[in-house]
Amino acid sequence: MKFKPLAVKSGLPDPATQRWPMGDVLGDEPLPREIDAAKLQQAVDAALEPAEAMTAAFVVTWKGQLIAERYGPGITAHTLRPLAAGTDSGVANAG
Numbered sequence: 386m387k388f389k390p391l392a393v394k395s396g397l398p399d400p401a402t403q404r405w406p407m408g409d410v411l412g413d414e415p416l417p418r419e420i421d422a423a424k425l426q427q428a429v430d431a432a433l434e435p436a437e438a439m440t441a442a443f444v445v446t447w448k449g450q451l452i453a454e455r456y457g458p459g460i461t462a463h464t465l466r467p468l469a470a471g472t473d474s475g476v477a478n479a480g
Contacts (some may be wrong), residue, residue: 405451429453441466
């Protein structure tokens with residue numbers, strides 16, 4: 386099979402200039418009063434434990450806003466990862 390990949394130029398705006406969720410710019414608003422910061426921090430800390438589970442990333446959204454994120458070793462918000470059907474088992478509605 387002959388295949389030559391072609392470069393495809395995106396017509397989307399630069400994500401560095403767009404607010405989340407359409408881009409990478411995060412708001413600087415404080416946590417909503419309804420969110421217990423200590424419990425949120427405990428959840429984020431626990432999300433990547435144990436290390437043997439090899440969890441790559443953990444994000445928390447509330448009412449459409451990203452309120453917490455943590456990445457495993459060697460992973461960033463821009464690391465490309467395969468998405469499998471099993472990822473939906475970790476999705477929950479916090480708000």
